[in-house]
Amino acid sequence: MPDSGYAPQYGPSQGFVEICEAGTRDGLQIESQIIPAAEKIALVDAMLDSGIRHVEVTSFVSPRAVPQMADAEEVLRGIRKRADTNLMALVPNLRGAERALTTPVDGGVLLISASETHNRKNLNRGIDESLESFPAVAARLRDGGKEVLGGVAVAFGCPFEGEVDLDGIIRIGQVYASLGVRHMTLGDTTGMAAPRNVRRTLRALRAALPSMEFTMHLHNTRGVGLANVLVSLEEGVRRFDSAAGGLGGCPFAAGATGNICTEDLVYLLDESNWTTGIDLEKSIAVAKRMETLLGRALPGQVMRAGPRLRLHAVDAVPTAAG
Amino acid sequence: MPDSGYAPQYGPSQGFVEICEAGTRDGLQIESQIIPAAEKIALVDAMLDSGIRHVEVTSFVSPRAVPQMADAEEVLRGIRKRADTNLMALVPNLRGAERALTTPVDGGVLLISASETHNRKNLNRGIDESLESFPAVAARLRDGGKEVLGGVAVAFGCPFEGEVDLDGIIRIGQVYASLGVRHMTLGDTTGMAAPRNVRRTLRALRAALPSMEFTMHLHNTRGVGLANVLVSLEEGVRRFDSAAGGLGGCPFAAGATGNICTEDLVYLLDESNWTTGIDLEKSIAVAKRMETLLGRALPGQVMRAGPRLRLHAVDAVPTAAG
Numbered sequence: 001m002p003d004s005g006y007a008p009q010y011g012p013s014q015g016f017v018e019i020c021e022a023g024t025r026d027g028l029q030i031e032s033q034i035i036p037a038a039e040k041i042a043l044v045d046a047m048l049d050s051g052i053r054h055v056e057v058t059s060f061v062s063p064r065a066v067p068q069m070a071d072a073e074e075v076l077r078g079i080r081k082r083a084d085t086n087l088m089a090l091v092p093n094l095r096g097a098e099r100a101l102t103t104p105v106d107g108g109v110l111l112i113s114a115s116e117t118h119n120r121k122n123l124n125r126g127i128d129e130s131l132e133s134f135p136a137v138a139a140r141l142r143d144g145g146k147e148v149l150g151g152v153a154v155a156f157g158c159p160f161e162g163e164v165d166l167d168g169i170i171r172i173g174q175v176y177a178s179l180g181v182r183h184m185t186l187g188d189t190t191g192m193a194a195p196r197n198v199r200r201t202l203r204a205l206r207a208a209l210p211s212m213e214f215t216m217h218l219h220n221t222r223g224v225g226l227a228n229v230l231v232s233l234e235e236g237v238r239r240f241d242s243a244a245g246g247l248g249g250c251p252f253a254a255g256a257t258g259n260i261c262t263e264d265l266v267y268l269l270d271e272s273n274w275t276t277g278i279d280l281e282k283s284i285a286v287a288k289r290m291e292t293l294l295g296r297a298l299p300g301q302v303m304r305a306g307p308r309l310r311l312h313a314v315d316a317v318p319t320a321a322g
Numbered sequence: 323m324p325d326s327g328y329a330p331q332y333g334p335s336q337g338f339v340e341i342c343e344a345g346t347r348d349g350l351q352i353e354s355q356i357i358p359a360a361e362k363i364a365l366v367d368a369m370l371d372s373g374i375r376h377v378e379v380t381s382f383v384s385p386r387a388v389p390q391m392a393d394a395e396e397v398l399r400g401i402r403k404r405a406d407t408n409l410m411a412l413v414p415n416l417r418g419a420e421r422a423l424t425t426p427v428d429g430g431v432l433l434i435s436a437s438e439t440h441n442r443k444n445l446n447r448g449i450d451e452s453l454e455s456f457p458a459v460a461a462r463l464r465d466g467g468k469e470v471l472g473g474v475a476v477a478f479g480c481p482f483e484g485e486v487d488l489d490g491i492i493r494i495g496q497v498y499a500s501l502g503v504r505h506m507t508l509g510d511t512t513g514m515a516a517p518r519n520v521r522r523t524l525r526a527l528r529a530a531l532p533s534m535e536f537t538m539h540l541h542n543t544r545g546v547g548l549a550n551v552l553v554s555l556e557e558g559v560r561r562f563d564s565a566a567g568g569l570g571g572c573p574f575a576a577g578a579t580g581n582i583c584t585e586d587l588v589y590l591l592d593e594s595n596w597t598t599g600i601d602l603e604k605s606i607a608v609a610k611r612m613e614t615l616l617g618r619a620l621p622g623q624v625m626r627a628g629p630r631l632r633l634h635a636v637d638a639v640p641t642a643a644g
Contacts, residue, residue: 011518117636159634192630194593195552196333222630223586223623224593227548230517257623264545271516271546301545301579308514308544312481314439 013275018239019265020054020215021047023290024075025090026259027247029059029068031294037071039293041078044087046289047244048079050282052262054086055079056109056241060096076103088149092123093133097140107147109185110134110176114169115158118189122153127168131175138179150176151185151217156201157192166201170208183213185241188228191221195231202235217241218260219248220299225260226268233274240265245287245298257299263287267302280307335597340561341587342376342537343369345612346397347412348581349569350390351381353616359393361615363400366409368611369566370401372604374584376408377401378431378563382418398425410471414445415455419462429469431507432456432498436491437480440511444475449490453497460501472498473507473539478523479514488523492530505535507563510550513543517553524557539563540582541570542621547582548590555596562587567609567620579621585609589624602629 024040044055057079063070076087081104091097091108100108112130113119119127138148152172158164169186176184186201198216205214216232218225218240229240242265248258263283269276280302287303346362366377379401385392398409403426413419413430422430434452435441441449460470474494480486491508498506508523520538527536538554540547540562551562564587570580585605591598606625613620 121636157630160636162631162633191627194630195590196593196595221623221627222589223583224548224590226546227552227590230549230552261545267544268517268546268549271518273518301543305513305543308479308516309484311484314443314482 011273014273015238015275017233017269017274017276018054019052019262019269019276019278020056020088020239020241021052021244021262022056022217022241022259023047023243023245023247023262025056025058025069026217026241027243027245027290029066030249031068033294034068035293037074037078040071040075043244043286043289043293044075044079046282046286048082048085050286051276051278053084053277054088054239056088056090057105059090059092060099060108061090061092062095073099073103076105079104090151091137091141094137094140097137097144100141100146101144105146107149108137108141109149109151110137110181111151111153112172113153113158113189114155114164114172115161117160118154118158121160127172131172134175134179138181142180148179148181149183149185150179150181151187153187153189154192155186156188156194156197157190159190159192163197166204169201169205173205173209173212177209177212181212183215183239184209185215185217187217188219188225191219191225193218193228194222194224195227198228198231199235202232202237206236213239215239215241220246220257220260226264229260229265229268230272244283245290245300245303247290247294247298261287261298261300261302264300264302267307271308333595336595337560337597339555339591339596339598340376341374341584341591341598341600342378342410342561342563343374343566343584344378344539344563344581345369345565345567345569345584347378347380347391348539348563349565349567349612351388352571353390355616356390357615359396359400362393362397365566365608365611365615366397366401368604368608370404370407372608373598373600374605375406375599376410376561378410378412379427381412381414382421382430383412383414384417395421395425398427401426412473413459413463416459416462419459419466422463422468423466427468429471430459430463431471431473432459432503433473433475434494435475435480435511436477436486436494437483439482440476440480443482449494453494456497456501460503464502470501470503471505471507472501472503473509475509475511476514477508478510478516478519479512481512481514485519488526491523491527495527495531495534499531499534503534505537505561506531507537507539509539510541513541513547515540515550516544516546517549520550520553521557524554524559528558535561537561537563542568542579542582548586551582551587551590552594566605567612567622567625569612569616569620583609583620583622583624586622586624589629593630
């Protein structure tokens with residue numbers, strides 16, 4: 001494992017936690033400025049170099065709907081894959097599956113929303129129609145040698161409908177399980193996850209779907225993203241999505257932050273004796289590269305303050321009593 | 323208890339958590355723009371109206387050192403106190419104690435740093451000299467009918483020295499205990515607290531000082547402030563300092579956030595089944611008032627996104643697939 005040497009270990013590792021980088025997909029998809037494919041490729045290469053092994057690179061959505069993702073094939077083909085690299089992409093339909101098969105992507109993520117209104121708004125169809133479309137898409141991906149993963153958007157609350165129905169998420173999970181899906185991502189799409197409903201949701205889903213592994217896709221829209229990580233760890237989750245620099249946003253809240261921030265998550269896990277295999281300094285460098293690329297400050301905190309034991313000269317700055 | 327009605331309770335309360343508002347003291351002290359006393363008074367009145375009962379209002383530091391605190395007496399005298407209100411102020415020396423006695427402040431907070439270098443830089447004297455000054459200051463406050471509280475700055479790491487010596491903090495706590503101090507505040511002055519050292523520090527201090535109550539004064543400099551709250555709750559802490567809007571800053575990190583944010587903390591605790599007695603909507607209004615007063619955006623998140631169940635019209639905003 002890479003080790004920057006700044007984080008003294010007071011105890012043995014609590015285990016391994018997998019971080020899935022989602023910055024180039026969930027982060028960049030709402031950026032109006034089109035980022036050149038070569039830059040996206042360089043970003044993912046830098047993420048992999050930091051120790052990240054799972055990257056949700058892009059989305060095989062219609063280029064008309066999301067122009068930022070029109071270069072999905074080019075980006076996936078350009079990444080310097082390693083033997084243990086796992087590249088993923090959203091696959092919203094059969095056309096997306098066909099496109100995925102022409103690339104070195106390792107897995108395709110199916111997507112559905114936990115609420116009918118969000119599913120219709122996001123995917124332009126009802127939940128039942130989405131579920132009925134899944135077997136053909138999953139079969140095409142698997143026949144092409146790709147892993148099939150399952151996502152659920154607004155799993156912790158819908159900005160239109162409010163609380164979502166847990167039985168509905170369990171039903172989606174049962175369909176995923178029937179299609180051989182082993183990893184199901186619970187999307188906190190607009191930052192409505194909080195300790196109580198994280199615990200309640202994870203307990204219900206783990207009980208109903210005992211062989212499914214859950215990935216938490218948390219946003220920091222209401223400031224509690226990393227607190228939700230600790231709660232999720234207590235509830236047995238060992239895989240989290242995050243975005244370099246905390247990129248991404250919530251279209252319902254101007255100024256609100258987006259995905260939980262990869263390097264802040266690495267810092268939290270390092271400082272809680274979890275092993276991630278990710279080098280914090282390299283992770284910070286990726287976030288700074290993202291800031292430079294977009295030309296604005298991102299919400300990440302550790303990239304400003306540095307690791308906690310980066311010391312300061314005594315005369316460098318004034319302090320005020322207190 | 324006030325109840326905004328948006329947060330369904332899925333379980334019984336885990337208990338009461340006291341939030342001490344520190345915005346007008348630790349938040350404003352580094353602001354170069356002098357805020358009029360009347361505005362500070364109105365802010366504290368609004369905090370009290372939101373359900374806050376403990377406010378660290380100001381500091382009896384030399385007006386030459388911190389001009390923002392020169393109006394300490396005027397502010398304390400102007401606040402509309404209630405029977406259950408607890409107003410506190412920093413009292414750095416005997417001169418400060420004399421000033422405190424002329425005001426309706428309920429408690430004076432003694433201050434010392436866990437590291438020799440930070441104590442010298444912040445208070446212009448060594449740790450031993452600070453400890454030797456405490457009995458006279460404490461006696462003066464208590465003789466004047468004021469509670470005596472104890473603070474320790476850089477308790478989770480010093481930006482100059484790095485890790486701090488736990489035995490040194492225990493020694494400070496023993497001096498505080500000998501002076502009748504019942505509440506000791508552990509200051510995460512530059513945001514170096516993280517789950518591992520929070521747990522380690524609290525376990526050691528609670529074992530060495532079994533009759534002391536600890537208040538956690540956390541900063542969000544590295545993004546893990548609210549995660550540290552959850553860890554502190556697990557370790558038995560039931561009192562936290564925070565600042566409206568996340569005001570305050572770390573002079574060592576441009577752009578880094580300061581104190582953990584009061585309204586985000588209220589949201590986290592509400593959503594974890596802890597009772598605070600604070601109305602989230604009123605707490606958000608205080609933060610917005612602080613933003614207006616300072617003329618800039620503050621780091622708080624819930625004040626941008628709103629409580630999680632504030633719903634949106636379906637046609638209000640576009641979404642992108644995923």
